[in-house]
Amino acid sequence: MVEVFRTNVDTEETATFILELIAGQLGILNANFDLEDCDRIFRVAYCPREKIPEIIELFRSQGYLIEILPD
Secondary structure, three states, X not given: OEEEEEEXXXXXXXXXXXXXXXXXXXXXXXXXXXXXXXXXXXXXXXXXXXXXXXXXXXXXHOOOOEEEOOO
């Protein structure tokens, strides 16, 4: 299962920073950004449902917007 989120992350440096936080704090290693997409997509493969609120909180605690895109 892949969860896809809309974000306001707009630079590679910020994307790398967020990915490092997510790996270090949440243990999620299978995530990536598509900053070329108009929604600045953040994608996580095999994301356990219980991790979604933690991901959202991590983004928000760093001052970034994030929302789940509907299927």
